[in-house]
Amino acid sequence: MEEIKRLHRAGAWAVLPDRYTALRKLLGAILAANPDAPDDQKALLVGSINQFRVMENAVERALADKTAPDVVGLNKIVSQKLDKLNEVLLTFRLKP
Amino acid sequence: MADPKFRTLIHKLLERSKGGKVQWEATAVEGVYQAAFPQYSVKIYSRPNPNVVATDYILEVADNEGQVIDEIRDTDFPDEYENMRDLFNCARSVGLGLDRALDSILAALGRDDPPSAEPPEPPGITDEDVPF
Numbered sequence: 001m002e003e004i005k006r007l008h009r010a011g012a013w014a015v016l017p018d019r020y021t022a023l024r025k026l027l028g029a030i031l032a033a034n035p036d037a038p039d040d041q042k043a044l045l046v047g048s049i050n051q052f053r054v055m056e057n058a059v060e061r062a063l064a065d066k067t068a069p070d071v072v073g074l075n076k077i078v079s080q081k082l083d084k085l086n087e088v089l090l091t092f093r094l095k096p
Numbered sequence: 097m098a099d100p101k102f103r104t105l106i107h108k109l110l111e112r113s114k115g116g117k118v119q120w121e122a123t124a125v126e127g128v129y130q131a132a133f134p135q136y137s138v139k140i141y142s143r144p145n146p147n148v149v150a151t152d153y154i155l156e157v158a159d160n161e162g163q164v165i166d167e168i169r170d171t172d173f174p175d176e177y178e179n180m181r182d183l184f185n186c187a188r189s190v191g192l193g194l195d196r197a198l199d200s201i202l203a204a205l206g207r208d209d210p211p212s213a214e215p216p217e218p219p220g221i222t223d224e225d226v227p228f
Contacts, residue, residue, distance in 0.1 A: 028161055039134040046160045047121065047132025050139070053162030055124040074124055 001082045020056035041088045048081045098172035113186040120190040129187035153180035
């Protein structure tokens with residue numbers, strides 16, 4: 001996710017859709033591997049997957065329209081998700 | 097024809113959103129707000145209707161991969177227009193943090209200052225005060 005933020009700042013839009021896809025798959029795998037996680041943690045993962053899907057579509061549309069996506073807005077969302085996901089992933093790692 | 101369960105979904109989402117029980121958040125697309133649940137998520141957005149001078153409201157349900165499974169428009173349930181509009185406004189308010197901001201400002205404004213003490217009466221002027 002930090003790399004995605006760097007790619008946003010660098011304006012590397014062409015490579016970003018693949019990164020979003022990879023991240024969504026990773027989050028999906030984490031969700032599938034933790035079926036007993038509390039509902040709020042599952043909702044965070046589902047919401048994050050959806051956010052990156054929306055982000056991917058927005059960047060694809062911007063590429064097609066030859067417009068510049070809003071870097072600050074995108075990175076704000078990534079940062080918010082990063083902070084919350086870090087907390088949740090830590091609890092998964094700490095599980096016995 | 098839209099699944100009638102959507103009507104219940106609109107009502108429940110609106111009720112819970114008004115009660116602050118639904119965590120709406122802004123997305124990468126301006127004017128699109130999402131709320132996530134353990135298996136699915138919903139998105140709501142508005143768009144101008146080119147045929148009439150009105151705004152359409154659209155509610156989408158996505159699976160846990162972010163893939164949209166189904167959507168409804170206010171035109172699917174014309175009698176739910178106001179509820180969908182209210183739901184959108186509620187999602188926008190929560191998603192942008194407007195409700196938190198207003199609550200905070202109102203709380204600050206509503207804080208009563210301690211009652212100010214009456215200013216003391218100025219001492220009456222007596223002959224002794226006159227310097228000449």
